[in-house]
Amino acid sequence: MNCDPENSAAVPAETLTPGTLRVALAQIAPRLGDRHQNLELHEQQIAAAREQAADLVVFPELSLTGYFLRDMVPEVALDRASPEINRLIAAAGPISLVAGFVEEGAGHQFYNSAFYVEAGSILHVHRKVYLPTYGLFEEQRYFSPGKRFQAFQTARFGRVGIVICEDFWHVSSATIMQAEEIDVLLCIINSPARGVSGPRIATAETYELLARTFSQLLGALVIVVNRVGFEDGLCFFGNSMAVGPDGRIIAQAPQFDEALTLVDCDLAELRRERLITPLGRDEQLLMTIEELRRIKRRRYES
């Protein structure tokens, strides 16, 4: 595992101000369907992140199981109180943690979920809302959709929102997260490479475009964590990144290789950016709600 030399230990841990968030982007290659081995991989990464004084370690979508599970979905599912997740909570200790898992909910429904741990307990679980079922994707065959994009208040990093992969391709997630007044958007993904005609992988370029656009429109810090490795010929390309509220890329993990990339994010940038471009302040949320009500009547009630 490498750590980004530009960002690791850029500021010694003891001199960090409370407004600086040191994030560890855990760009791993989970083993398909092998929860046990993936759990150990998570523990190693969490330990390395703690050694480097990270405040938050973020793993990719379905980091505990791998992606192309198909009929393995019920076989690798966990509930939120499972011993495996408790092991990770214990491993995180004082730092915060985001990881992806197959969640078995009430009524034996399965969700593509992510949990956020703070101070030794789960603060929030996001269930992926938009389940792609086209092209190479078949998530609706296996998963139930989540029903909300809900932000949550953290002790140190302000209001945080989580989206999972395809959620990030829908402006509804961005609109709701803006209305939720988030400071940090965590986007965990499993994006396979497609499009090899240009200088970069086309899907990697699209993710960068989305991250830069959403960070600027929301005036928020956007953290995207992708995985690497192969499953059934799919090449997950990595390129995890942190994007500042001005749309500037602060750090980027390597393409194709596993890496634990540390990045120091200055939360004071949020204030500066919102002074310069106060888009959130000027947003007419009530008008949006009324317009959506009108559209609801036209499209669903007439």
Place this chain on the structure above:
Amino acid sequence: MNPDLGAAGLVINPELVAEILTRFVRNEIHRTGFRRAVFGLSGGIDSSVVAYLVVRAMGPENVLAVTMPYKTSSEETRRDSAAVVADLGMQTLDVPITPQVDAYVAAMPGITQMRLANKCARERMTVLYDQSAAFEGLVVGTSNKTELLLGYGTQFGDLASAINPIGDLYKTQLRQLADYLGVPAAILNKAPSGDLWVGQTDEGELGFSYDQVDRLLVLLVDRRWQPAQAVRAGFDAEFVDRVVRMVRRNQYKRRLPVIAKLTNRTMDRDFRYPRDWGT
């Protein structure tokens, strides 16, 4: 390189593609518990590209290139294979298939040229799979996207493999990759041939060039054009019709045999696990 391949949507970034495919080969071989690779080397562009990719991925000492000439195989085939081997330094094994094929042919009077060509392809497959066991290497496939779509290959013959790094690249794209990887110019420039019989060329047998058909396939398959759209854009209607029928007629070669369904869980229908299950 044809300058307007870019407009046709057939240009690739060969450096990026080589990187992905090299990692793919290494990952797929390692995850199945193997450390080595076996493939059939014909001296054509497809198997030469595979040679360069597999050597990059595994190192020459872990790669076995098997040449399997039949008595009608050309001198050019032997010479071009030797050039690739000399350049890459991998292990090689020459297994002429004439004795076993001719023993069969002697018992089958009136065997057609096509049956003989398929027999040779399947004979080579049995050699490769036996060498896979002997060398403890995974069989790497050498069929490209154009061939897979047109069904221009022998089922359970040259289409058989454990992993295929080049199956999502059209022939015109493989040429770009071959050029980048340093495949010898003699191989890049010669007319593609399965060397199925003396003087056989793919394009002579198919009746159209790879350049022509790739331009059509990329529209029909990748961009999901309707055949009529392609005709309106200037492609010959008969050509379009023929290609569409070839793609449809050969679907069976790209799938497992059809299994009669009797239960709730039938292979490849609702018993759905990834190929990489458990690896």
